[in-house]
Structure formats: structure tokens, C-alpha cells
Amino acid sequence: MQLDERDLQLLHALQIAPRVTWTDAARILRAGRSSLVARWTRLRSAGLAWVSAQPGAGYREVTLSLVEVDCLPGARPDVLRAVCRDPRVVTVEESTRGRDLLLTVITHDLPELTTFLLDDLESLRGVARQRSHVATRVHRHGSHWRLDALEPAQEAAFQRIADEAPKGPSGTVPAALTPLIQALARDGRASAADLARTLGQNPATTRRQLHRVLRSGLLSFRCELAAEVSGWSVSSTWTARAEAADQGRAVTALASLPELRMCISTTGETNLAMTIWTRSVGDIQRIELLLGARLPFLRVRDNAINLRTPKRMGWMLDARGRSTGKVIVPSALLPR
Secondary structure (H helix, E strand, O other), X not given: OOOOHHHHXXXXXXXXOOOOOHHHHHHHHOOOHHHHHXXXXXXXXXXXXXXEEEEOXXXXXXXXXXXXXXXXXXXXXXXXXXXXXXXXXXEEEEEOOOOOEEEEEEEOOHHHHHHHHHHHHOOOOOXXXXXXXXXXXXXXXXXXXXXXXXXXXXXXXXXXXXXXXXXXXXXXXXXXXXXXXXXXXXXXXXXXXXXXXXHOOOHHHHHHHHHHHHHHOOEEEEEEEOHHHHOOOEXXXXXXXXXXXXXXXXXXXXXXXXXXXXXXXXXXXXXXXXXXXXXXXXXXXXXXXXXXXXXXXXXXXXXXXEEEEEEEOOEEEOOOOOEEEEEOOOHHXXXX
């Protein structure tokens, strides 16, 4: 499917304000409302773009960990299927260089992560070894990554709308709202009317419940793209080390890279982990040289290409990285 400039502008807009109304989007993009709806329907139906839910509050109220998994010979497919089914494992990548799988695991707290690592993953048939890197801080995540398709004035207009979204102190959400949260995780752009139809509820009741969930800070949303849409088709994960006094300026410098998708501080011998999207494999060496020149105090220990991503933030993807429409709702999004 060929994407034109209008498609890219719409996707950039939804990266900034994933739940913007079609009326506001049409006004800013100077397009017809029905035309935008048709474009989004086409992109979503083809698995090229979707809006997923993720933990709110900048991941500060959950525990995130990167887990490297080595499989016994011939066991990778079975292990892959098992971890993809697990709602604690939000992203699964098949990797190069010394590991079979790289898992992004999000749990409500450290005890829940401990259960996953020491009891469930350890006993999973086919797993030979595992190594975990617990995030101590999330500096940048997928919501921050942008296409470059909008005019500055349009980008600012969508940012104002994003800043006006319901916000409040992170609060508890009753378990009774779990079905609504699950529906939002499957369609992050669902309106109150859409959710009422899905759940078979009174629209006014659903509207109040949706407002409560959005204000709670439990969820945030992001527009995801298939790699072929973004043009940044090579994903790689890097680990590095910087002394404590240098971490702040390292993160600031890394955040200026347009290729940076994710950056976290972690426990362990390496205390920084990054996901970088590039247009080609050759760009990886260019970034290595760039980091060496700009950040001589940063010691890159490893970088590995992610060959396939069968699951991203709960959404199951096909071999080309397109959404299949199947979602394993992350357990960290749901009330305990």
C-alpha cells in the first residue's frame, strides 16, 4: 500500500494527539472530516497503524524490565508462543547477538516481576537462561517518537490539544471498569459512543466512566506504525554505561537523535538501554561513530538488531510488522 503525504500528516497528528477528534483534526489539517476517517480506516484495516494503550504517569507507577531469553535448541517457537500469550510481556523481539528473545515486561510492582522471572519464566519448558535489566527510570518511550510530516504550526496546534486532554492525579480505578479499559486497549481511539455499543451500556454511564479512566492517569495512548510505513525499518537495541555524574547529559544528548525510540536507566553492569530505529543497517555504524564523537564518556557495550517483533505493547504483529488485530491486553493496565 502506497502512503501519500496526507496519510503521513494524519499519522504524525495522531502520534501527538492520539485521541484528537476528527473534527479538530480536519480543521488543523485543512481536510474533510469524512476523508480523514476513511484514511484512518484504511490504514488501520491494513494493519499499518493503530492506537495502543500503555501505562500512564510516564511509567513511574509500574515496574518495567528488559529480559533476555536464551532457548534450548529447537525450542524457540514454543517459548515464543508462550511469552506472547503472557499479558505481563508487552513486547517480544527476536534478536541477534547472544540471545534468542528480548522481552519487555511490565508489572504492577517488583514482587509481581519476581514471580514472573523466578517462578513462571524459569519453569517454562525450553528456556535455557535469562538475564533481566530492571528499569530505574524511563527517559523516553515510543510515544515520543515522531514522523516529520506536519508544518510547525500544525504540530503546535495538535500539541495544544494533547495538553488539554483530561489529566489528574493518578488514582485508583475500580475493578468494575476493567471491561472498558480492555476495550480501550484494543482501540485507543474508541469514543464513549463506540465503547457504549461495545459494552452494551448506557452512553451517559460510559461517558462518565471513560472520563474517570482518562483522568486517573492509569493509561496513556500512542499511535503505532508498521515499520514499512515509518521508513525506519531497522530496529536495534543498545546497552551502554555512563558514570552516575554523566547520565543526565548522556540522556539529553541521546534524546536529540531522531532515531531514538526508547531510552531507560537500568540496573546491572550496563546502566542505559536504548532502542534505535534506522533506515538501513549501515546507519547503525554511523550512529556508533556519532555517539563516540559526541559522548566519549559513554561506553556502548552491545547493539543487536531486532529481526522480528511478533508483539508490541500487547498487539500481535505479522512477519512484516503489521498489526494482526489481535491484542493481549497488558495486565499492568488493569486495576488490581
